[in-house]
Amino acid sequence: MxxxxxxxxxxxxxxxxxxxxxxxxxxxEEGKLELYETSERDVGVESDWFNPVPWDRSKGVRVVVK
Incomplete structure (x- = not known):
């Protein structure tokens, strides 16, 4: 590196x-992050070959900063 x-x-x-x-x-005040339209399926591992792979239609983790 x-x-x-x-x-x-x-x-x-x-x-x-x-x-x-x-x-x-x-x-x-401290910043607050809230999940936005994110479910456990979006962050879970769908399959694991060499690297963990998320669900193919996942939009990932989305947050709202308040």
Whole structure:
């Protein structure tokens, strides 16, 4: 892994911590994530060859930020 990828991950962590951590944006409240039209079938493993494979019509995990 190159140094640039580690720097990018650090920036992502700092940004998400600033958004959703205590004292983040939004008047000191913590960010809230709620699932949006997501079921257990969307995140479950449908089949497992070498890598776990989700249900073929799954839209993945979708969230609403409040």
């Amino acid at each position: 190159c140094v640039g990828m580690q720097l990018a991950f650090a920036e992502i962590y700092l940004t998400l911590g600033g958004l959703f951590g205590p004292g983040g944006f939004g008047g000191g």
